[in-house]
Amino acid sequence: MSKVLMKGNEAVGAAAIKAGCKYFFGYPITPQNEIPEYMSKKLPEVGGEFVQAESEVAAINMVYGAAGCGARVMTSSSSPGMALKQEGISYLVGAELPAVLVNMMRGGPGLGGIQPAQSDYFMSVKGGGNGDYFMPVYAPASIQETVDLIQEAFDVADQYRTPVMVIADGMIGQMMEPVEFKDVTHRKLEEKTWATDGTKEERKPNVINSLFLDAQDLEDHILKLEEKYNLMAENECRWEEYKLEGAEIVIAAYGTTARIVKNAIDILEKDGIKVGLIRPITLWPFPDKAFDHIDSTTKTVLTVEMSRGQMIEDVRLALNGKLPTAFYGRTGGVIPTPAGVVEAVKKLVGGAK
Amino acid sequence: MAVVFKETKGLTDAKTHYCPGCTHGIVHRLVGEVLEELGVLGEAIGVAPVGCSVLAYKYFNCDVHQAAHGRAPAVATGIRRVHPDKVVFTYQGDGDLASIGAAEIVHAAARGEKFTTIFINNAIYGMTGGQMAPTTLVGQKATTAPLGRDPKKVGMPMRVSEMLATLDGAKFVERCTVHNPAGVRKTKTAIKKAFEMQMRGEGFGIVEILSTCPTNWGMTPVDSLKWLEENMIPYYPLGNIRTPEGGDK
Ligand SMILES: Cc1ncc(C[n+]2csc(CCOP(=O)(O)OP(=O)(O)O)c2C)c(N)n1
Ligand code: SF4
Numbered sequence: 001m002s003k004v005l006m007k008g009n010e011a012v013g014a015a016a017i018k019a020g021c022k023y024f025f026g027y028p029i030t031p032q033n034e035i036p037e038y039m040s041k042k043l044p045e046v047g048g049e050f051v052q053a054e055s056e057v058a059a060i061n062m063v064y065g066a067a068g069c070g071a072r073v074m075t076s077s078s079s080p081g082m083a084l085k086q087e088g089i090s091y092l093v094g095a096e097l098p099a100v101l102v103n104m105m106r107g108g109p110g111l112g113g114i115q116p117a118q119s120d121y122f123m124s125v126k127g128g129g130n131g132d133y134f135m136p137v138y139a140p141a142s143i144q145e146t147v148d149l150i151q152e153a154f155d156v157a158d159q160y161r162t163p164v165m166v167i168a169d170g171m172i173g174q175m176m177e178p179v180e181f182k183d184v185t186h187r188k189l190e191e192k193t194w195a196t197d198g199t200k201e202e203r204k205p206n207v208i209n210s211l212f213l214d215a216q217d218l219e220d221h222i223l224k225l226e227e228k229y230n231l232m233a234e235n236e237c238r239w240e241e242y243k244l245e246g247a248e249i250v251i252a253a254y255g256t257t258a259r260i261v262k263n264a265i266d267i268l269e270k271d272g273i274k275v276g277l278i279r280p281i282t283l284w285p286f287p288d289k290a291f292d293h294i295d296s297t298t299k300t301v302l303t304v305e306m307s308r309g310q311m312i313e314d315v316r317l318a319l320n321g322k323l324p325t326a327f328y329g330r331t332g333g334v335i336p337t338p339a340g341v342v343e344a345v346k347k348l349v350g351g352a353k
Numbered sequence: 354m355a356v357v358f359k360e361t362k363g364l365t366d367a368k369t370h371y372c373p374g375c376t377h378g379i380v381h382r383l384v385g386e387v388l389e390e391l392g393v394l395g396e397a398i399g400v401a402p403v404g405c406s407v408l409a410y411k412y413f414n415c416d417v418h419q420a421a422h423g424r425a426p427a428v429a430t431g432i433r434r435v436h437p438d439k440v441v442f443t444y445q446g447d448g449d450l451a452s453i454g455a456a457e458i459v460h461a462a463a464r465g466e467k468f469t470t471i472f473i474n475n476a477i478y479g480m481t482g483g484q485m486a487p488t489t490l491v492g493q494k495a496t497t498a499p500l501g502r503d504p505k506k507v508g509m510p511m512r513v514s515e516m517l518a519t520l521d522g523a524k525f526v527e528r529c530t531v532h533n534p535a536g537v538r539k540t541k542t543a544i545k546k547a548f549e550m551q552m553r554g555e556g557f558g559i560v561e562i563l564s565t566c567p568t569n570w571g572m573t574p575v576d577s578l579k580w581l582e583e584n585m586i587p588y589y590p591l592g593n594i595r596t597p598e599g600g601d602k
Contacts, residue, residue, distance in 0.1 A: 061421060063431060198396040
């Protein structure tokens with residue numbers, strides 16, 4: 001299949017439709033508006049439906065309704081909007097409903113700004129809604145990867161009966177790159193016999209529910225969900241390794257920040273400083289195993305983020321005290337530059353060699 | 354012998370948890386009967402709220418989604434888009450619909466979403482122990498209005514049906530009561546009309562039902578029915594506010 005030049009946000013919509021997404025519910029917020037705009041135009045062409053909800057709270061609950069009916073459904077937003085969706089996300093996990101959620105992150109807290117940021121890491125991977133829960137969170141670093149992961153996300157959601165989040169930043173949403181829409185290899189998925197489509201008076205009612213008033217019932221449910229998390233942690237971790245062999249410093253970075261870091265690593269290599277990269281593609285489940293691949297030459301793991309340091313906590317947990325960590329980050333929409341990363345690394349190794 | 358009264362297929366065998374004298378149970382039965390009589394139980398998808406009727410998903414004998422507090426109309430919107438040919442309804446209390454979910458019901462009505470809302474107005478938050486609702490009457494005591502509702506501080510009680518009837522998408526709006534047998538019969542007729550109207554694809558329909566909460570009103574069930582008649586009906590006038598056949602009234 002040939003490549004087409006597409007804006008990131010539109011590619012998100014195109015990938016979703018290719019994956020069989022028929023319903024989209026959303027509310028405008030910069031920098032992801034091209035996603036609902038694209039869906040409003042294209043979904044009717046494939047027999048689907050778009051609704052511009054009155055709020056993010058309503059949008060995610062529309063997703064809940066459609067997902068409970070067994071449909072492939074998506075919503076997208078950006079940071080303050082995603083914060084409002086947390087209520088519904090907790091309910092989706094609780095009721096075990098598959099859906100795909102896209103967050104094109106911008107800076108915060110509060111209204112923050114509209115420039116790219118990675119400051120919703122905690123909110124996404126640590127359960128921004130109430131209760132004990134996790135869901136898969138993918139962090140693509142290019143438009144091509146965004147497209148591939150969105151398509152995969154629908155399958156993962158159905159396979160495990162869970163919402164799946166894809167977080168990118170405004171940069172991925174707004175830039176243009178050539179992309180290829182490959183045919184996704186569908187996973188083996190079970191029929192959604194739990195979905196509501198009317199009993200026809202032939203079966204017992206299906207109930208979509210997250211309420212368990214009996215304490216023991218609730219614990220049983222939470223433990224059942226936990227089995228699923230363990231299965232996902234076992235099977236769905238993804239990451240990329242770059243020049244780890246013989247590295248003195250290993251950088252951990254995700255999304256567009258990792259692309260910038262790669263440039264910095266190439267510059268440092270010319271200066272004779274060996275630096276490697278671990279790029280988590282799934283932020284949850286966090287690819288702990290990747291950190292076992294670090295060479296004995298490595299002295300420090302430097303985390304680079306477009307935030308004041310959120311993923312670094314998971315990096316520390318993965319390292320479990322084996323190596324010291326350091327942090328370099330820019331925030332509020334200020335994007336780290338290769339030069340900034342180079343300087344941070346040079347400081348760590350005690351100046352230029 | 355001719356059977357004059359029997360169980361409805363519209364409800365499951367589960368015992369309801371409602372307090373003695375609570376009118377939630379009556380309304381459940383009416384909704385169940387209507388779904389059965391219209392022959393749509395197998396096509397129905399309900400949405401249960403948060404409030405005393407949070408367990409409605411155990412009582413209605415059809416597919417049901419349990420929704421977050423106030424979000425039932427948004428959930429029903431999602432269901433509706435996937436199933437344009439099914440019969441979709443929400444069942445909501447006044448805290449759920451008029452307070453936390455005010456935006457969701459207003460916009461579902463404004464969009465003319467083709468589902469039916471059964472709205473239980475008992476002028477109080479039942480489940481959480483009798484706090485003030487947007488529908489609590491002036492002077493009515495609630496745990497968070499210990500001296501009675503003071504309109505100078507918290508405004509006047511909300512007339513939800515009248516408000517929704519201003520929206521073009523709300524095609525059927527009627528306020529009923531279940532405090533006496535005649536009221537129960539009228540309520541059933543209204544619920545039936547609202548569902549029939551939905552099945553004809555005409556738009557959003559809501560039946561507001563004045564109900565009692567003996568437990569949190571601190572009254573006997575009989576006194577509660579009397580209190581409803583004497584205090585609620587004068588402020589919340591009964592009758593059809595909007596109907597597609599009759600046009601706007
Ligand atoms: C987000 C959220 N806020 C608050 C609650 C607590 N809560 C449960 S029921 C309820 C009030 C319900 O009152 P109403 O809708 O009038 O129904 P009733 O119990 O009177 O039938 C509240 C506030 C909740 N479950 N979720
Ligand atoms: S608390 Fe009130 S509304 Fe709730 S079941 Fe009891 S009487 Fe009914």
